[in-house]
Amino acid sequence: EAGVAQSPRYKIIEKRQSVAFWCNPISGHATLYWYQQILGQGPKLLIQFQNNGVVDDSQLPKDRFSAERLKGVDSTLKIQPAKLEDSAVYLCASSFRPVGRQGSSYEQYFGPGTRLTVT
Amino acid sequence: AQSVSQHNHHVILSEAASLELGCNYSYGGTVNLFWYVQYPGQHLQLLLKYFSGDPLVKGIKGFEAEFIKSKFSFNLRKPSVQWSDTAEYFCAVILLGRNYGQNFVFGPGTRLSVLP
Numbered sequence: 506e507a508g509v510a511q512s513p514r515y516k517i518i519e520k521r522q523s524v525a526f527w528c529n530p531i532s533g534h535a536t537l538y539w540y541q542q543i544l545g546q547g548p549k550l551l552i553q554f555q556n557n558g559v560v561d562d563s564q565l566p567k568d569r570f571s572a573e574r575l576k577g578v579d580s581t582l583k584i585q586p587a588k589l590e591d592s593a594v595y596l597c598a599s600s601f602r603p604v605g606r607q608g609s610s611y612e613q614y615f616g617p618g619t620r621l622t623v624t
Numbered sequence: 625a626q627s628v629s630q631h632n633h634h635v636i637l638s639e640a641a642s643l644e645l646g647c648n649y650s651y652g653g654t655v656n657l658f659w660y661v662q663y664p665g666q667h668l669q670l671l672l673k674y675f676s677g678d679p680l681v682k683g684i685k686g687f688e689a690e691f692i693k694s695k696f697s698f699n700l701r702k703p704s705v706q707w708s709d710t711a712e713y714f715c716a717v718i719l720l721g722r723n724y725g726q727n728f729v730f731g732p733g734t735r736l737s738v739l740p
Contacts, residue, residue, distance in 0.1 A: 547732050613728075616667065
């Protein structure tokens with residue numbers, strides 16, 4: 506089966522500019538996650554969708570970051586305006602159902618990520 | 625706030641050496657535990673997971689991990705590493721409970737270098 510697709514793979518922008526990332530999850534996966542991975546750190550969950558609804562966005566900096574999954578399939582993550590500290594790899598992942606539910610054994614599948622450099 | 629720590633930033637081993645990577649989490653409730661691996665230039669992929677039952681979990685490529693609830697630990701082991709195990713390893717925890725979202729908390733990662 507096709508994996509999680511992300512684009513672009515690399516992006517370089519100047520601070521205060523805006524940027525958008527796109528994610529296409531595995532077909533049939535209802536749950537979609539966006540993570541930020543800063544160099545030398547583990548991924549940090551930014552937002553989790555269940556179909557087109559937000560389950561958890563507690564760690565999303567909402568003053569500059571936004572995300573949507575309008576039709577419950579593809580998703581976009583936007584940063585406006587970007588700051589130097591936003592330089593990171595942005596990972597998208599999907600799972601058939603939310604991982605961690607009691608009795609479930611679903612697995613997250615990760616995409617290749619988008620490497621963002623803010624200068 | 626909940627956190628996941630990994631004992632070593634960088635581990636260097638020779639082929640055939642035994643491996644143990646430490647992982648500890650700070651949360652007293654019910655957890656699900658994972659180890660992910662990222663080979664150079666590749667996606668993050670799941671090595672193994674613990675949801676319930678036998679605390680000794682076997683994963684892919686000969687890896688195993690043991691959940692010790694009293695120590696809040698989930699250490700990863702492999703009896704004999706190969707050069708192809710060179711990668712970054714991440715421990716992750718998902719916290720289950722009414723007051724928490726279903727969010728993953730990842731550790732900072734341990735880079736493993738295996739010398740041929």
